[in-house]
Amino acid sequence: MPSRSLTDAFRSHPVHLHQKHLDFSSLQEIPDSHKWTQLDDIEQQHPSVESFITESVPVIDLSDPNILQNIGNACKTWGVLQVTNHGIPISLLESVEGVSRSLFSLPVQQKLKAARSPDGVSGYGVARISSFFSKLMWSEGFTIVGSPLEHFRQLWPQDYTKFCDVIEEHEKEMQKLARRLTWLMLGSLGITKKDLNWAGPKGESKEGGAALQLNSYPACPDPDLAMGLAAHTDSTLLTILYQNNTSGLQVLKEGIGWVAVPPIPGGLVVNVGDLLHILSNGLYPSVLHRAVVNRTKHRLSIAYLYGPPSSVQISPIQKLVGPNHPPLYRPITWNEYLVAKAKHFNKALSSVRICAPLNGLVDVNDHNSVKVG
Numbered sequence: 001m002p003s004r005s006l007t008d009a010f011r012s013h014p015v016h017l018h019q020k021h022l023d024f025s026s027l028q029e030i031p032d033s034h035k036w037t038q039l040d041d042i043e044q045q046h047p048s049v050e051s052f053i054t055e056s057v058p059v060i061d062l063s064d065p066n067i068l069q070n071i072g073n074a075c076k077t078w079g080v081l082q083v084t085n086h087g088i089p090i091s092l093l094e095s096v097e098g099v100s101r102s103l104f105s106l107p108v109q110q111k112l113k114a115a116r117s118p119d120g121v122s123g124y125g126v127a128r129i130s131s132f133f134s135k136l137m138w139s140e141g142f143t144i145v146g147s148p149l150e151h152f153r154q155l156w157p158q159d160y161t162k163f164c165d166v167i168e169e170h171e172k173e174m175q176k177l178a179r180r181l182t183w184l185m186l187g188s189l190g191i192t193k194k195d196l197n198w199a200g201p202k203g204e205s206k207e208g209g210a211a212l213q214l215n216s217y218p219a220c221p222d223p224d225l226a227m228g229l230a231a232h233t234d235s236t237l238l239t240i241l242y243q244n245n246t247s248g249l250q251v252l253k254e255g256i257g258w259v260a261v262p263p264i265p266g267g268l269v270v271n272v273g274d275l276l277h278i279l280s281n282g283l284y285p286s287v288l289h290r291a292v293v294n295r296t297k298h299r300l301s302i303a304y305l306y307g308p309p310s311s312v313q314i315s316p317i318q319k320l321v322g323p324n325h326p327p328l329y330r331p332i333t334w335n336e337y338l339v340a341k342a343k344h345f346n347k348a349l350s351s352v353r354i355c356a357p358l359n360g361l362v363d364v365n366d367h368n369s370v371k372v373g
């Protein structure tokens with residue numbers, strides 16, 4: 001099969017999303033289209049009991065000498081961590097936040113000039129997973145894969161180059177951090193570059209791919225009736241998330257429920273994605289997470305979704321497989337997995353599973369996505 005870039009992922013599987021674009025800033029009340037009148041199944045099974053929760057997502061200093069052990073524990077027990085001392089200049093993160101703020105504050109008609117097409121990846125629009133719900137989410141998104149130049153030229157005909165420069169610089173820095181984190185996570189499982197088939201003969205790796213997702217969650221008149229971004233896992237190796245100084249991210253911790261991940265100054269959230277779940281043969285489970293909204297504050301988040309080179313087949317690493325640990329997932333490329341996600345949403349991992357779990361249970365992340373409203 002010819003090698004295809006991430007940009008081509010949805011060519012064969014266009015998603016025609018319900019395109020109702022609101023001017024959130026003018027709304028005093030939530031319209032029916034955005035009112036989540038009924039709790040979805042995931043939330044009913046795992047009620048939020050935040051006031052009693054004492055556990056919190058591990059915060060890991062990347063310069064700590066025990067880094068491998070700390071990262072391994074966090075990936076195994078939480079599937080998510082926050083990192084500090086990560087080397088990304090705060091000024092760069094704030095500049096991307098500035099680009100994002102300028103973008104989302106443009107008039108709706110202007111933003112729609114850079115709308116994502118049904119078979120495309122990049123551009124402005126509602127989250128791709130929106131097609132699984134009858135109600136719309138209280139958010140807007142802008143996805144960037146490759147150069148944002150064409151879209152940015154539509155948005156800011158006069159000064160698009162300065163916005164492109166910020167995104168380019170951010171991509172370079174985040175790519176370095178994402179690679180480093182990937183090798184730390186794999187290293188904590190005893191995996192080195194020579195154990196992976198996409199690393200070259202000297203252990204150098206072919207370039208991974210990435211998507212940048214800018215998310216905007218406007219202040220909401222009735223946050224209890226709205227959903228910022230519905231519960232999902234990321235179809236990545238890992239995702240690095242920057243949040244402005246407003247809470248909203250929650251992760252599901254088995255046996256506890258939804259746990260808030262508050263922004264910490266200078267910190268970045270790192271999620272284990274479905275492809276690392278597959279590579280680690282389920283040892284590092286991808287984390288189910290969602291974003292809730294706020295009555296008074298506009299929240300912005302910037303997700304760097306990192307994955308393998310698009311031609312590479314991802315399957316459980318040989319070293320982690322044996323007679324007592326059969327491979328749980330079949331090989332799949334990133335693009336193929338994105339199509340599986342577009343078809344099966346939170347059952348995508350189960351759709352690539354080849355071996356029934358020994359305890360007879362479904363995958364931890366195999367949640368039902370029930371239509372709401």
Ligand SMILES: C=C1C[C@]23C[C@@]1(O)CC[C@H]2[C@@]12CCC[C@@](C)(C(=O)O1)[C@H]2[C@@H]3C(=O)O
Nearest residue numbers: 121127128129143211213232234235305341
């Ligand atoms: C590479 C990708 C992962 C993603 C789909 C995408 O093609 C680009 C956007 C990503 C995103 C961000 C918001 C949540 C999410 C589920 C969605 O709808 O779009 C993820 C997708 C994913 O991880 O599956």
Ligand SMILES: O=C(O)CCC(=O)C(=O)O
Nearest residue numbers: 213215248249291301303
């Ligand atoms: O806004 C957030 O905190 C979550 C964003 C997210 O999960 C995503 O972009 O995949």
Ligand SMILES: [Fe+2]
Nearest residue numbers: 232233234289
């Ligand atoms: Fe996510």
